[in-house]
Amino acid sequence: MADDSPTIELSLAELREVARFAAACARPALVIFERDRPDDRRPRTAIDAARAFADGGERTRAIRDGAWAAWRSHQDARAAGRAAASDAARAAVGAAGAAFLHPLAKSTQVKHILGAAAHAARAFELATGDDPAVGAGHIAQSRILAPPAVVDVLRRYPAAPPGGGRVGALIRELDAALR
Template identity: 50%
Template structure:
């Protein structure tokens, strides 16, 4: 079995990916904060993602806040709060999208958006419309970055299915 080659990612491409993920996560942060009033971990992760997206150096701040927000997601009182914290964690983690040609890396690009889609679905919204709207918000160079990675395989979990739907939509978004 051969290993796929690594790919090149510029700092500006990484910032664009982090910006997209942070914009998605920002939609869900109020959901978390209304459910878990005294926990700043998701907000700190989102702030770290935004700082990187806006020009700050990629640092240990993104990693540590991402891990802390993942812990907040595990401790969340319900699925919606869990997804909100996870979106913030993944936004901070987007700064560490690896230049490895592996489908698992697609989660760094799209998992925050998949969380938004899942929360919308749980609220009774038309998930196809939400996926299309999120895909349209993935501004260049995000679709081009995504196309460098292999397509992810769907899993049994609904979040994985939504990630695949978003992947399909975003890969074609600036080609329309």
């Protein structure tokens, strides 16, 4: 089945700003992941790859490979029952994935813009006994980190979709605050 979604104009400079924002939102959660899994550098590598792209590097397979490696870290942490570390790794996946935001006018693409921030917020909540005020604090910080270029890109997409549990709610909270 063909996807007839209209496309959105995205410049390389805008993609770099989205990746920079996602990496900045995900990076604080590394402390949660690395405290729990100090020998696993995969999430840090994914965030560093996103940041290198944001700083002018090419959008290469290394970013995708970093995202997949961080995804495996997320799975490993989840299998070990380490929920906060798992979401921290998902934040790193989101940072690397932001470099590959699709120019399709679909609400699901909002996750590529805001997913790193939402997963980091959820990691902080879980690390503090599932305290939603902590997650709200990270979302407020993420709002401050969002440059005008990211807000402009976000506004070209439909609002964040329903569902997705607590992370979905955090995405919608940040989406509403930025619009």
